[in-house]
Amino acid sequence: MNAETASEHSGGSGPESEHSGGSGSESEHSGGSGSESEHSGPPGPGDAQVQPMHNTPAPGNHTPSGQGHAEFSLGIPNPRRRKRINNKAMWAFIFIAPAVIFLIFFSFIPILFSGWISLNNWDLITPLNKMKFMGTDNYTYLFQRDDIFKAGLRNTFVFTIAGVTINTILGLAGALLLNSKIRFRTFWRSIYFLPIVTAPLALGMMWYSLLNKNFGLINNLLGYLGIPPQPFLSSPDTALACIIGIAVYQYVGYYIIVSTAGLQGIPQEYYDAAAVDGASPPQSFWYITLPQLRPVLLFLIVTNTIGALQVFDLVFATTTGVAAETSGGGPANSTMVIVLHMYNTAFKFFKMGRASAMAMVLFVIILLITLIQLRLLQKRD
Amino acid sequence: MKSMRFVLYLVVLSAMILAAACGPAPTPQIIEKVVEKTTIVESTRVVEVEVPVQVQVTEVPQPVKLTMLTHWGEESLMKPMQAKLDEYMALNPHVTIEYQAVTFDQLLPKIATARAAGISPDIYHFYNLWMPDFAKGGMLAVPPPDVLEDIKANYTPGSLQAVTYADTIWGYPTEINTYQLVYNKKMLKDAGYDKPPATLAELTEYTCKLTKSSGGKVEVTGMALMPGWDSGVVHPFLSLLWSAGGQYVADDLSAALFDSPEGLSVLKYYTDMITQKCIDPAIGSFNDFVTGKAAMIIMANWFRSTLQASFVDGYENVGVAQIPTSGSGTPTALQYNWLWGVDNGSPNRDEAWKLVKWLNTPTAEGQASPMGDYLTSALGAIPSRTSDQVALKDRLSDEFMTAYVASAATAKPEPVYAGGQEVKTALQTEVEAAWYGKKTPEDALKTAAEEANRILGENK
Numbered sequence: 001m002n003a004e005t006a007s008e009h010s011g012g013s014g015p016e017s018e019h020s021g022g023s024g025s026e027s028e029h030s031g032g033s034g035s036e037s038e039h040s041g042p043p044g045p046g047d048a049q050v051q052p053m054h055n056t057p058a059p060g061n062h063t064p065s066g067q068g069h070a071e072f073s074l075g076i077p078n079p080r081r082r083k084r085i086n087n088k089a090m091w092a093f094i095f096i097a098p099a100v101i102f103l104i105f106f107s108f109i110p111i112l113f114s115g116w117i118s119l120n121n122w123d124l125i126t127p128l129n130k131m132k133f134m135g136t137d138n139y140t141y142l143f144q145r146d147d148i149f150k151a152g153l154r155n156t157f158v159f160t161i162a163g164v165t166i167n168t169i170l171g172l173a174g175a176l177l178l179n180s181k182i183r184f185r186t187f188w189r190s191i192y193f194l195p196i197v198t199a200p201l202a203l204g205m206m207w208y209s210l211l212n213k214n215f216g217l218i219n220n221l222l223g224y225l226g227i228p229p230q231p232f233l234s235s236p237d238t239a240l241a242c243i244i245g246i247a248v249y250q251y252v253g254y255y256i257i258v259s260t261a262g263l264q265g266i267p268q269e270y271y272d273a274a275a276v277d278g279a280s281p282p283q284s285f286w287y288i289t290l291p292q293l294r295p296v297l298l299f300l301i302v303t304n305t306i307g308a309l310q311v312f313d314l315v316f317a318t319t320t321g322v323a324a325e326t327s328g329g330g331p332a333n334s335t336m337v338i339v340l341h342m343y344n345t346a347f348k349f350f351k352m353g354r355a356s357a358m359a360m361v362l363f364v365i366i367l368l369i370t371l372i373q374l375r376l377l378q379k380r381d
Numbered sequence: 382m383k384s385m386r387f388v389l390y391l392v393v394l395s396a397m398i399l400a401a402a403c404g405p406a407p408t409p410q411i412i413e414k415v416v417e418k419t420t421i422v423e424s425t426r427v428v429e430v431e432v433p434v435q436v437q438v439t440e441v442p443q444p445v446k447l448t449m450l451t452h453w454g455e456e457s458l459m460k461p462m463q464a465k466l467d468e469y470m471a472l473n474p475h476v477t478i479e480y481q482a483v484t485f486d487q488l489l490p491k492i493a494t495a496r497a498a499g500i501s502p503d504i505y506h507f508y509n510l511w512m513p514d515f516a517k518g519g520m521l522a523v524p525p526p527d528v529l530e531d532i533k534a535n536y537t538p539g540s541l542q543a544v545t546y547a548d549t550i551w552g553y554p555t556e557i558n559t560y561q562l563v564y565n566k567k568m569l570k571d572a573g574y575d576k577p578p579a580t581l582a583e584l585t586e587y588t589c590k591l592t593k594s595s596g597g598k599v600e601v602t603g604m605a606l607m608p609g610w611d612s613g614v615v616h617p618f619l620s621l622l623w624s625a626g627g628q629y630v631a632d633d634l635s636a637a638l639f640d641s642p643e644g645l646s647v648l649k650y651y652t653d654m655i656t657q658k659c660i661d662p663a664i665g666s667f668n669d670f671v672t673g674k675a676a677m678i679i680m681a682n683w684f685r686s687t688l689q690a691s692f693v694d695g696y697e698n699v700g701v702a703q704i705p706t707s708g709s710g711t712p713t714a715l716q717y718n719w720l721w722g723v724d725n726g727s728p729n730r731d732e733a734w735k736l737v738k739w740l741n742t743p744t745a746e747g748q749a750s751p752m753g754d755y756l757t758s759a760l761g762a763i764p765s766r767t768s769d770q771v772a773l774k775d776r777l778s779d780e781f782m783t784a785y786v787a788s789a790a791t792a793k794p795e796p797v798y799a800g801g802q803e804v805k806t807a808l809q810t811e812v813e814a815a816w817y818g819k820k821t822p823e824d825a826l827k828t829a830a831e832e833a834n835r836i837l838g839e840n841k
Binding site: 123124125126145147148213214215228229231234235236319320329330331332333334343344346347348349350351 | 486494518520596672816817819828
């Protein structure tokens with residue numbers, strides 16, 4: 001992430017320490033030279049550039065009068081400069097306006113609309129002005145009566161925790177391996193990244209066929225090894241584990257690539273210094289690599305948690321079957337996830353209000369988890 | 382100022398162009414001129430000119446585009462239907478038909494979302510269980526009088542009932558599907574049986590006797606289940622329930638009735654067989670019967686073509702029997718129907734009904750309708766139109782179809798009511814929970830009935 005920035009400086013980490021001394025470029029020093037001082041802060045001993053306070057040039061110095069203070073006139077802003085700034089601000093707003101308008105119309109307003117629908121009973125067919133207001137009944141139903149919703153929440157959390165944890169560990173391990181001097185490193189990096197560029201739906205259908213208990217390739221191979229065919233996606237005991245495995249297969253490459261970029265941003269000098277101090281490789285990993293990778297890991301965990309909590313296409317593709325003869329969610333709803341249940345509730349049962357309530361609940365859950373993660377994982381200043 | 386004037390001129394010009402482009406198109410006309418030749422003699426030459434005597438103007442129908450949606454998405458099913466639509470378009474050149482097909486599982490979401498997005502197909506072929514929700518929401522157009530007359534005069538009472546809701550017929554019934562016990566004759570013979578089971582007790586005995594296990598794992602199950610699919614779970618359950626003398630829901634839809642001793646006996650058949658490892662829920666699709674992983678299955682007739690093409694021991698070894706009975710019950714198959722409906726918001730309703738009527742009308746006296754021909758040749762389904770059942774009796778006369786056609790005479794239609802799909806899914810969820818040992822049969826049926834009662838109450 002900060003690979004380029006990190007390699008430009010020799011001390012510290014992060015962009016804050018790009019230059020020694022304080023920040024700020026405008027000189028507020030008490031001594032004036034004709035031009036702005038290149039460093040801020042009070043003049044130190046031995047600073048030959050210090051000039052008297054007034055503009056009268058000292059003998060032997062050729063300092064144009066008034067220079068260096070033309071823009072600064074006791075705090076009263078220049079009207080022409082203010083107009084230039086306002087014009088710049090206006091153009092800035094104009095350039096970001098399309099993105100903001102897009103966000104308002106395609107994110108903000110739909111979220112508000114969904115929140116309103118969640119308080120009503122709407123079947124997707126009746127005109128909106130004839131909806132029946134239900135208050136919080138939809139939410140009450142979800143938490144008190146809807147067993148599939150609870151199963152979906154449970155499965156979603158298991159999928160997220162297991163998937164993100166395994167991918168983080170495997171991603172880091174893969175990055176350490178690929179960052180070392182192995183042969184055909186570029187080739188291996190490409191191989192790991194290939195599943196990422198495959199559509200989840202296509203991947204799900206592929207694995208559905210591979211894991212089929214009757215004609216799947218995996219069971220055929222197990223048969224050659226004398227192992228009886230396994231139910232995989234057909235058993236409630238193994239279906240969710242299979243889905244997690246497919247998700248790991250798909251996304252581990254992404255974790256590896258991003259972790260590799262983070263690893264390459266860690267200066268070698270740290271490891272050299274640690275080696276000089278007698279640190280072992282595990283100690284170097286624990287005291288140098290992990291702390292330096294904290295921002296990268298934070299990014300990976302937070303973004304992938306948000307994605308995993310909204311999983312749909314992978315579960316849909318692997319549990320509805322090639323001919324879509326099944327309704328999704330796996331045997332005994334063992335792989336039912338929140339978004340799939342939301343989809344079934346909205347488009348099969350025509351309960352858009354209840355589905356919107358689920359969406360709101362998921363939104364709050366994701367928000368809370370993200371805030372907690374940011375709090376726990378962010379580096380303290 | 383000048384730039385403002387320029388912008389104003391541009392806006393007015395654009396508005397004029399838009400108005401011209403969006404204005405109503407003139408009705409196309411064919412103008413035929415009848416002329417006669419007249420000879421005009423001029424001083425230096427004779428000239429023949431054509432003088433118009435009569436002008437006839439005939440209005441040509443406006444071009445119409447119809448969108449039709451079905452769940453017959455496989456190529457083997459799309460091609461024959463497209464051929465029929467091509468035939469209609471050739472007869473009606475002003476009509477263009479766009480044929481859309483999705484998988485069954487996507488049909489209901491597709492219809493619902495297309496409706497919400499304002500891009501509903503003009504015509505859809507849908508499962509009659511969804512009819513009450515569609516009708517209540519004002520989605521369906523009431524058929525015109527000529528269509529209603531045709532339907533009332535030419536369809537079986539069961540089919541009429543299947544497409545009627547709130548005292549209104551909502552479309553042309555198409556395929557009839559019933560459920561029967563389908564078995565592998567060769568496997569039964571190898572196990573020493575010369576006839577299929579007739580009672581639930583015999584079914585229990587046969588299921589265990591026909592199961593083959595190795596190393597503690599079931600390799601061939603006596604009875605295939607179809608988990609994960611609402612119809613696959615609920616339809617066989619209801620067939621056995623009715624054949625045991627039980628009921629699904631009250632006639633006045635006031636309460637669910639499947640949590641009765643009869644319902645419990647049916648569910649316990651499944652759970653006992655699973656516990657004794659005579660049924661393996663992991664062997665869970667009709668394809669398992671086709672490939673020889675199951676000796677029996679309770680299934681509908683529409684998978685005939687799959688059996689003809691791929692049954693492991695040959696189609697001649699497929700047997701069909703009535704649903705086993707228990708207690709005071711008589712063999713009762715569940716029947717469900719599909720129908721063609723026209724979207725109420727379609728701007729081309731008249732043309733849409735014309736197409737649907739043409740599809741369901743015999744091409745000539747004693748001949749089958751295009752739909753009847755399609756259903757029996759491509760699907761192995763039983764057509765609802767009585768004239769099709771007569772005209773196509775040769776296609777319905779093999780041993781497999783004869784049994785299903787006979788069962789249609791006494792089959793019980795799946796109850797059709799608002800919220801029916803949700804009740805079905807609730808029952809499916811609980812039955813599967815019992816299959817996989819997550820709940821006892823008693824708890825599963827109790828929970829399902831409570832949920833069903835809540836849904837029935839909501840939709841009153």
